[in-house]
Amino acid sequence: MENLSAKYLASASDEDLAELYQYLYDLQGYLVVEDVLSEQQVATLNQILDETLVEFPADWSERAKELPRGLYDNYRFGMAGGSYVSSPGFLAFGQPFVDLVDHPLTMQVMRMQLGEAFRLDRIFGMRMRKGMPSGRLHSDYGASEPFTRAEPGKPYPQPGHQALHGFAVAAFNLTDSGPDTGGLCCIPGSHNSHFKLPACIRNGQFDDVVICPEAPAGSVTFFTEATTHGTCAWQADHERRSLLYKYCASQLTWSRTRVTAPDNLQLTHRQMRLLEEPAGAQWFFDSLFKEEQRSAT
Numbered sequence: 001m002e003n004l005s006a007k008y009l010a011s012a013s014d015e016d017l018a019e020l021y022q023y024l025y026d027l028q029g030y031l032v033v034e035d036v037l038s039e040q041q042v043a044t045l046n047q048i049l050d051e052t053l054v055e056f057p058a059d060w061s062e063r064a065k066e067l068p069r070g071l072y073d074n075y076r077f078g079m080a081g082g083s084y085v086s087s088p089g090f091l092a093f094g095q096p097f098v099d100l101v102d103h104p105l106t107m108q109v110m111r112m113q114l115g116e117a118f119r120l121d122r123i124f125g126m127r128m129r130k131g132m133p134s135g136r137l138h139s140d141y142g143a144s145e146p147f148t149r150a151e152p153g154k155p156y157p158q159p160g161h162q163a164l165h166g167f168a169v170a171a172f173n174l175t176d177s178g179p180d181t182g183g184l185c186c187i188p189g190s191h192n193s194h195f196k197l198p199a200c201i202r203n204g205q206f207d208d209v210v211i212c213p214e215a216p217a218g219s220v221t222f223f224t225e226a227t228t229h230g231t232c233a234w235q236a237d238h239e240r241r242s243l244l245y246k247y248c249a250s251q252l253t254w255s256r257t258r259v260t261a262p263d264n265l266q267l268t269h270r271q272m273r274l275l276e277e278p279a280g281a282q283w284f285f286d287s288l289f290k291e292e293q294r295s296a297t
Contacts, residue, residue: 003032029191029227037218048094081122081259088262089123101271106170109222110247117250117281120274126242128234135231142226144197155194166249167225174241178214181236185212191226250285253278
């Protein structure tokens with residue numbers, strides 16, 4: 001399926017776009033929108049990363065065996081929240097990284113999935129060099145989540161006490177990725193599956209059901225964490241670079257660590273609100289769009 005490009009976005013009405021985003025995201029469990037960042041924005045972000053990140057060690061494969069999360073600790077940078085410590089993570093790299101926290105398109109897509117009240121739960125960057133292998137297919141929710149009680153081949157009714165679609169990702173792509181290069185991969189529509197992912201697919205015996213969507217530099221890949229996803233081996237000469245901002249419904253939390261505000265950088269009121277502690281939507285965590293709604297009346 002082709003991505004949504006700037007040519008279409010420029011001619012479509014706001015209402016048509018909202019309807020299209022909603023339909024495709026709900027249908028596929030992911031959505032790639034091209035040309036969200038300008039060439040200058042991409043260049044600026046990459047320049048900062050060039051000046052900040054260290055080179056991969058020559059023995060990266062051997063070192064991965066000693067790291068807590070193996071190859072994932074090689075791939076990731078600027079981590080904060082979730083499985084990592086409380087810190088600003090890559091937000092501390094500079095204002096351009098902070099400015100993406102509440103990018104208008106991200107806010108629109110997250111509002112579709114998460115409602116009026118959500119927060120930034122964790123962040124990290126992904127980078128890969130040629131020859132780095134695939135990452136395991138996984139999902140954080142649904143029949144195939146890590147602690148599921150689903151049995152292979154049997155339908156799994158989602159328990160009412162478990163969240164299913166309360167966690168989503170905006171991945172800003174700073175270099176080209178896709179089927180010929182590697183990068184993010186997923187199984188379209190898997191977020192709505194009532195069956196556990198078969199081991200033969202997870203182990204790569206039927207990898208034709210897994211796609212690696214074209215995601216050029218400047219695009220954003222949105223996906224729900226209920227979608228089965230992973231990482232394809234990196235085959236390109238250039239480095240893979242993506243910035244992942246992960247949002248959840250305001251009342252959800254997994255760990256005791258948070259993304260914190262960086263020192264000496266400017267955050268808007270809404271950006272600060274996205275870093276607030278978890279709290280019940282509307283009751284203790286007001287709508288992030290209150291000001292917009294007030295202005296419209």
